[in-house]
Amino acid sequence: MSLNILNSDSLKENTVWRSFMRTTELFAPTLREVPAEAEVVSHQLLLRAGFIRREAAGVYTYLPLALRVLKKINQIIREEMDRQGGQELQMPIIQSAELWQESGRWDVYGPELFRLKDRHDRDFALGPTHEEIITALVRGEVSSYKQLPLLLYQIQNKYRDERRPRFGLLRGREFIMKDLYSFDRDEHGLQVSYQKMHDAYTQVFRRCGLRFRPVEADSGAIGGSDTHEFMVLADSGEATILFCEKEACGYAANVEKAAQPNVTAKPCEDLKQLAEVPTPGAHTVEEVADFLHVPPQKIIKTLLYETEKEVVAVLVRGDRDVNEIKLSNALHCLHLKLAGAATVQNITGARVGFAGPVNLKSVRIIADLEISALTNAVTGANKDDAHLINVNPVRDFNVDIVSDIRMVQAGEPCPRCGSTLKEAKGIEVGQIFKLGDKYSKVLGATYLDESGLKKAIIMGCYGIGVTRTMAAAIEQNHDQDGIIWPVAIAPFHAVVVPVSVKDEKQTAMAEETYDRLVKAGIETVIDDRPERAGVKFKDADLIGYPLRITVGAKAVANEQVEVRVRKTGEVVMIPVNKVESSVIKLLGQL
């Protein structure tokens, strides 16, 4: 009996999606006009093409077409995770506060954590990520080095109460994410797992048909050492990435992370006499530079920052911007913000705009690497309407910390090879982290090695935003008429459009074409609505089927259907009896 079940069609029918559809049955309500709530193009097109509907701010229903895309992305992810030895599981979305308190993140995570109480008034959170749960699971089940390494992953809804949900699926509060966690005995094992995931991610995004780039990144709140982000390249992207113009070099980093090049040698200039000069009203770098006729590079910009521990003075060259991420890393602080006017007055004794490191008491001073290379520089005098000239580090002031704390810009030398850095915009769709023992230590996930020694498991975590990837694909691949899906993640491969459904010959020919394509395994939609051709064409372009097969009067007369490529607009005439092979060939070329 049981064998019979296995041999039956149940196996063959166990495909994730059906490969055929009639638009008269398809639930894909398209809109002619752009809903007012949508700002970015992926959001607009997802709404217009009938892929999603909004339920609440940052919370969406995925309609059938969207779900097909998501399933395809998921499937590619599964195959690549499994290929690297990953095992899929599912974990709770509702997570008890205890675990989060144990890891310390109940307090650290802040308002982004969706919190709720049960009827007994116990605290819970909706999982924004699953480090706690998975580590707790593993600590209970893994006790020996023989059980390692372990790669476990899940694809589920995650929740973050964003301070400002926006851009449709690009920054939602409920979203689908794949997270894989690696568990290894040591750093070497972690390196192996990390590389596996780096390879897997490269494969995933390549297979999705996206132009992307892995970049070095900052590890942020999740913590850990090494980390790369996978960026889908799109001009509308929020993230700025810098990459070396030399392909062979390969350096690429998020601006948040991009290291500055080695400091140029100190210019040989005689140290001049420190002096105070009046600079009435000149409180920005630009104003001071104009007023004193010095280039901004000769000005030391002094910013006061407040952290949860202290107030610090931050020095960068006048033409540079502070990189707050680098800064908070250098200061080992959690929160960072520019000090208010009152604090500035209090500490420097002057209004905002006249702070300087000379004789600045009571706060630590942190300077960017470039500062030590300056001679005879200009700074604020800690006195209203006055600046100091001929200021020299060491001679006139000392700093407590020297570190790379500034933003790097396109055009600067590559920190690795010295060629020029270029800039691009990207959408972060994946990130891989080396966590080390950060979570295993606090949560007590350990194992015994061969010598019976108890050791912390070394972890890594690796996420892919599935719903964000779908939106990013649209940001990268669209035109005025609508979406242009890469074949691998398109909801369907082709749409057959009979120009007039009242023409029996056209209908018959379209049905034959549809039938042939479906039987050949091509996911095909037939637009059998009694609409005019223009309406169907518009919808086809909007939804973004990679291929459109038009069956009109010409087709009937010539026994040839017209295959149009969505991406290029290219049109080829194909005899009906060869339509499958031609379509397969065309899809393969896309």
Added chain:
RNA sequence: CGGGAUGUAGCGCAGUUUGGCUAGCGCGCUUGCCUUGGGAGCAAGAGGCCGGGGGUUCAAAUCCCUCCAUCCCGACCA
């Protein structure tokens, strides 16, 4: 969190300033005719707690109070 804006039919909007007939327009939807290669045309229809609650008034989409929702901008570069 701060600031701004908006909320009227499925979608896009007018009407609100200066309260007053039965709340309008375009698209979409239904029915019929017609049309059929890029969102056609004609005709007849359906569809509204004017975001919720409370007030003022003879009378409220419109004025007042309050709550809610959505969107945008900002979060300080000395």
